[in-house]
Amino acid sequence: MTRVSVALLLAILASAMYLVAVQYESRRVFTELDKARSEARYLKTDFDRLQVEKRSQATPARVERLAREKLQMRQVSPGITNYLTASGEVAMPAHISTTTTAVQP
Amino acid sequence: MSRSIQYTSSPLLASRTPVWRSKFVVAAIALAFVGLCARAAYIQVFNNDFFQQKGEVRFARTLELPANRGRILDRNGLILASSVPAPSIWAIPEDVEMDAQERKTLATLLDIPAADLSKKLADESKTFVWLKRQVDADVAKKIASLNLKGIYQRTDYKRQYPEGEAAAHIVGFTNVEDNGQEGIELLFNKSLVGTPGVRHVIKDGRGRAIESFGETIQPIPGKDLQLSIDTKVQFLAYQKLRDAVISNRAQAGSIVVLDTTTGEVLALANYPSYNPEKRLNLSGAQLRNRALTDTFEPGSVMKPFTIGLAINSGRMSPTTVIDTAPGSVNITGATIRDSHPHGALTVEQVIQVSSNVGTTKIAMQMPASEMWETYSQAGFGQKPQVEFPGVVSGRLRPAKTWRPIEQATASYGYGLSASLFQMVRSYTVFSHGGEIIPATLLKTNEPAVGLPVFSALTAAKVRKMLQMAAGPGGTAPKAQTAGYSVGGKSGTAYKQVGKGYGSEGNRKYRSWFVGMAPIDHPRIVVGVMLDEPSAGKYFGGEVAAPVFSEAVQQTLRVMGVQPDIAIRPQIVADMVQESF
Numbered sequence: 077m078t079r080v081s082v083a084l085l086l087a088i089l090a091s092a093m094y095l096v097a098v099q100y101e102s103r104r105v106f107t108e109l110d111k112a113r114s115e116a117r118y119l120k121t122d123f124d125r126l127q128v129e130k131r132s133q134a135t136p137a138r139v140e141r142l143a144r145e146k147l148q149m150r151q152v153s154p155g156i157t158n159y160l161t162a163s164g165e166v167a168m169p170a171h172i173s174t175t176t177t178a179v180q181p
Numbered sequence: 182m183s184r185s186i187q188y189t190s191s192p193l194l195a196s197r198t199p200v201w202r203s204k205f206v207v208a209a210i211a212l213a214f215v216g217l218c219a220r221a222a223y224i225q226v227f228n229n230d231f232f233q234q235k236g237e238v239r240f241a242r243t244l245e246l247p248a249n250r251g252r253i254l255d256r257n258g259l260i261l262a263s264s265v266p267a268p269s270i271w272a273i274p275e276d277v278e279m280d281a282q283e284r285k286t287l288a289t290l291l292d293i294p295a296a297d298l299s300k301k302l303a304d305e306s307k308t309f310v311w312l313k314r315q316v317d318a319d320v321a322k323k324i325a326s327l328n329l330k331g332i333y334q335r336t337d338y339k340r341q342y343p344e345g346e347a348a349a350h351i352v353g354f355t356n357v358e359d360n361g362q363e364g365i366e367l368l369f370n371k372s373l374v375g376t377p378g379v380r381h382v383i384k385d386g387r388g389r390a391i392e393s394f395g396e397t398i399q400p401i402p403g404k405d406l407q408l409s410i411d412t413k414v415q416f417l418a419y420q421k422l423r424d425a426v427i428s429n430r431a432q433a434g435s436i437v438v439l440d441t442t443t444g445e446v447l448a449l450a451n452y453p454s455y456n457p458e459k460r461l462n463l464s465g466a467q468l469r470n471r472a473l474t475d476t477f478e479p480g481s482v483m484k485p486f487t488i489g490l491a492i493n494s495g496r497m498s499p500t501t502v503i504d505t506a507p508g509s510v511n512i513t514g515a516t517i518r519d520s521h522p523h524g525a526l527t528v529e530q531v532i533q534v535s536s537n538v539g540t541t542k543i544a545m546q547m548p549a550s551e552m553w554e555t556y557s558q559a560g561f562g563q564k565p566q567v568e569f570p571g572v573v574s575g576r577l578r579p580a581k582t583w584r585p586i587e588q589a590t591a592s593y594g595y596g597l598s599a600s601l602f603q604m605v606r607s608y609t610v611f612s613h614g615g616e617i618i619p620a621t622l623l624k625t626n627e628p629a630v631g632l633p634v635f636s637a638l639t640a641a642k643v644r645k646m647l648q649m650a651a652g653p654g655g656t657a658p659k660a661q662t663a664g665y666s667v668g669g670k671s672g673t674a675y676k677q678v679g680k681g682y683g684s685e686g687n688r689k690y691r692s693w694f695v696g697m698a699p700i701d702h703p704r705i706v707v708g709v710m711l712d713e714p715s716a717g718k719y720f721g722g723e724v725a726a727p728v729f730s731e732a733v734q735q736t737l738r739v740m741g742v743q744p745d746i747a748i749r750p751q752i753v754a755d756m757v758q759e760s761f
Contacts, residue, residue: 103391110382110390124249125265125318132343136416153734154664154744 248375251403276331409445483594544592553580657722664744669696671721
């Protein structure tokens with residue numbers, strides 16, 4: 077009888093220790109999860125921030141300025157544009173059939 | 182057997198302790214246990230909630246999960262406004278411990294004078310002081326790495342506007358709390374702001390979350406909003422407008438570009454504008470969204486509606502001849518003049534040379550109520566269906582109150598008022614087969630459903646007249662643009678100076694142009710307005726039409742519309758002065 081009691085006591089002690097260990101582990105893991113979550117949040121907002129930054133580096137205003145000043149480009153006009161039709165033909169602007177010329181008074 | 186306890190067998194040491202004393206001690210201890218049990222029961226059973234709560238307060242924390250404000254995107258999904266984290270730095274002055282070197286570093290990082298920083302931290306009785314709100318994320322990181330005692334950060338969000346001043350009036354801005362204050366930001370504030378969530382956690386002694394409990398409510402982020410604006414068109418329109426305002430030394434200007442198939446606003450810009458991210462010392466002039474909030478008499482822009490009504494009702498045809506000689510007409514004692522006498526004109530030519538006399542003669546053959554109805558259907562005097570902070574409806578008095586002279590002046594656009602936006606929208610009557618379509622600031626892929634004002638045939642006839650007005654011999658040949666056929670109507674008006682309209686040489690003008698392109702199958706309607714051009718030129722056909730020309734060309738190019746006319750090396754420019 078005493079032997080059984082001692083065994084049970086030991087078993088209880090062991091399970092109690094195990095419980096403590098598991099509890100500790102679960103808290104540690106939870107902390108890690110929490111950290112990872114806030115890291116994820118941070119990365120998400122950082123992604124948004126970088127997207128805005130990327131966009132502000134590519135605004136028409138900036139592109140236009142750099143094209144003009146650094147690359148000496150000029151604005152396109154229909155006069156220097158080739159228009160591709162769906163059939164693949166290249167329509168030169170100067171050759172467009174003029175069904176609608178300006179009406180003369 | 183004596184009535185006492187014997188502690189020893191030696192009679193010498195025997196004490197005569199009465200039995201009741203030991204019993205008393207036992208009873209006292211038992212009572213103490215009963216007391217403990219009662220207390221335990223009280224804590225565990227009867228008043229459990231109270232103690233649970235007190236315990237929780239000491240280790241449980243309720244954390245707010247912030248919800249991001251939705252982004253504002255253009256029609257192609259490019260960002261017009263987005264919130265980025267911008268931590269605010271705060272301090273508890275009493276706890277701050279910094280040496281002179283650290284103080285200097287912090288001041289440099291915060292970009293404030295060291296003296297200001299010291300002043301903020303001087304009052305130790307305060308428990309909370311903002312050092313600087315909304316600093317850059319990089320700066321915040323550096324400050325955090327300094328590990329200063331008593332200096333803390335709070336995550337705030339700052340709105341960023343990559344397009345800056347080009348789209349400022351349409352997008353608007355938010356305040357430091359990330360709430361909309363102007364423009365789309367204000368109008369759609371409700372759907373842009375999200376709902377923050379909450380979560381409950383237990384924290385340990387070192388402040389780490391170790392367990393969550395209770396219900397976690399996930400944050401609902403604000404909805405992204407996609408506008409009809411095209412950033413490229415918007416920028417080009419703004420740029421051309423700005424250049425024109427500066428070169429004409431005008432007070433201000435507005436431009437509106439409308440897609441006539443869907444009713445989407447592709448661009449809406451005003452100058453002067455402002456940078457929505459740096460709003461110090463903003464003036465009202467910069468903030469005003471003139472295209473929507475400023476009304477003026479539409480002038481000649483109204484004439485196509487009067488003529489359209491005459492044609493639509495079968496009273497006239499484009500070739501009907503009207504005698505405008507001698508360049509003036511008398512209506513109940515008042516004289517209406519053309520700036521140049523034109524003689525006999527066809528109805529088409531009345532529009533082409535913008536004859537007040539011709540328009541008046543046509544208008545006087547029609548009942549005022551019909552004119553009023555047409556103008557109202559075209560949106561004049563009506564509340565614009567586009568909701569926007571500060572939007573105005575203009576003024577159109579009921580036809581019953583019109584005297585004959587008022588009917589005459591209304592026919593060529595005086596005695597009523599409208600915003601540039603209203604005028605642009607009204608011209609969809611001519612560009613959308615006689616129907617006026619609702620305008621929208623939000624992206625839509627559906628073709629707009631219009632309300633008929635004129636027949637499609639009438640609309641086509643008026644378009645031809647508008648093309649003549651923007652062609653050689655018209656009032657605004659400078660509206661022409663390489664590759665695309667255009668049509669439109671210019672307008673010029675005296676602005677009130679004091680009590681009158683100013684004397685010769687001291688007049689102030691407002692000039693505008695509203696037109697469409699390509700003229701046979703219009704894709705866009707563009708309106709341009711310049712306020713007080715004062716560099717010599719002031720006719721709408723001279724100051725506003727060139728802006729229209731450039732805006733049309735660039736917009737149609739961005740939209741991928743193929744040119745419909747051959748490229749001409751030079752644009753013809755022999756123009757007729759229009760009438761006021």
